[in-house]
Amino acid sequence: MGDQYLVSCTTPSLTLAVIHPLRPISINDSFRVSTRTFLLTLFLAASGVSFARGDSAGPGYVGSSACAACHAQIYERYLTTQMGRSSGRAGAGSFQEQMSASEFTHTLSGVRYQVSKQREGFTLAYTQKQPAGAPEIRGTQQLTYFIGSGNVGRSYLFSVMGFLFQAPISYYARSSKWDLAPGYQQHSELFLMRPVEAECLECHASGVQPIPGTQNGYTDAPFLEGRISCERCHGPGNGHIAGHTSGQPVSPQEIVNPAKLEPRPRDSVCAQCHLLGESRIVKAGRSLSRFAPGERISDYAASLVWSSKNVAGLKATSHYEKLWQSRCKQSSGDRLWCGTCHAVHSPPTLQQSGEFFRQKCFTCHQSGDCRELAKV
Numbered sequence: 001m002g003d004q005y006l007v008s009c010t011t012p013s014l015t016l017a018v019i020h021p022l023r024p025i026s027i028n029d030s031f032r033v034s035t036r037t038f039l040l041t042l043f044l045a046a047s048g049v050s051f052a053r054g055d056s057a058g059p060g061y062v063g064s065s066a067c068a069a070c071h072a073q074i075y076e077r078y079l080t081t082q083m084g085r086s087s088g089r090a091g092a093g094s095f096q097e098q099m100s101a102s103e104f105t106h107t108l109s110g111v112r113y114q115v116s117k118q119r120e121g122f123t124l125a126y127t128q129k130q131p132a133g134a135p136e137i138r139g140t141q142q143l144t145y146f147i148g149s150g151n152v153g154r155s156y157l158f159s160v161m162g163f164l165f166q167a168p169i170s171y172y173a174r175s176s177k178w179d180l181a182p183g184y185q186q187h188s189e190l191f192l193m194r195p196v197e198a199e200c201l202e203c204h205a206s207g208v209q210p211i212p213g214t215q216n217g218y219t220d221a222p223f224l225e226g227r228i229s230c231e232r233c234h235g236p237g238n239g240h241i242a243g244h245t246s247g248q249p250v251s252p253q254e255i256v257n258p259a260k261l262e263p264r265p266r267d268s269v270c271a272q273c274h275l276l277g278e279s280r281i282v283k284a285g286r287s288l289s290r291f292a293p294g295e296r297i298s299d300y301a302a303s304l305v306w307s308s309k310n311v312a313g314l315k316a317t318s319h320y321e322k323l324w325q326s327r328c329k330q331s332s333g334d335r336l337w338c339g340t341c342h343a344v345h346s347p348p349t350l351q352q353s354g355e356f357f358r359q360k361c362f363t364c365h366q367s368g369d370c371r372e373l374a375k376v
Helices: 035-046 072-078 230-234 238-246 263-274 316-325 327-335 353-361
Strands: 006-010 015-019 087-089 103-105 111-117 122-128 137-143 145-147 153-160 163-172 177-180 206-210 218-225 279-282 301-306
Touching: 103 177, 111 163, 122 153, 122 163, 137 153, 163 218, 263 316, 301 316, 316 327
Parallel strands: none
Antiparallel strands: 006 015, 015 301, 087 145, 103 111, 111 122, 122 137, 145 153, 153 163, 163 177, 206 218, 279 301
């Protein structure tokens, strides 16, 4: 079957599937594996084993600012999008966190958190009372980098001797307050040891600079660009720029236009970050940092996803699988992809989004086709 497969793995309590990232789930391709194999797979996925990784920018990459000379309008618009401001130095940029609700206590752990704004970034102070006679736990961390555009919120990273960790607090834009970061609510003790691995950081920043052989160690500059760079979707720009500046004819192959690719490599451009599933297993001898637009993500990794479409919740990293489960995708096949509805260079504002996506629907449907119209 080559790279077209589904491994459905059932235990008494749950079912997971390992799917080819670029095709719909088909039970006709499934075969059973033992619970022992399933548990081993989960162990390997969660073990944090790290392989040597190099500079994810790679040869031929020139950085997004090099594109601005010829594509200034697109470049400036893109910098205002969610992908264009997905990471950076804490406290920098036009987005400004409000500090009126920057202190709170987590009831389960009893930890008191307080965030204060500094000239550069933020400082997180924390205290936790201990049983009678034991000294109070108290400390501070400098929050150096942010993750997230700020449309919903932002999370923050701090460094310990060059090793990056996620802070247990986040800023939530819609309520304009600071609170626990997602995934920290269940901790009954102060928890400051969530490592920021390169595979995670690469979906928020570009030109990630990990130290080979470490789980979360980075160079002095953990990443070269605080955004999803132009080249993450269009490929290395050196040949494209060199050809145009020399006045010589430029081959279309020197730069990637995802919309003109065959369906599988086209879809892989988005799937590199929007299809992680419950876990992602990198293939032997491969590194996701070396994936380039125009290739198939399935040549680099396989993702573990729930085989049932009834799993509650939609994560940012599950958009791709949700698309495959939709009736629109099942009816349209390869004609429908992420770019059919999403304008990456200039997406609508929050106020514009309802009408914008409604009109996208009408490119294929008539208004009378919408059975939910009365509820919208």
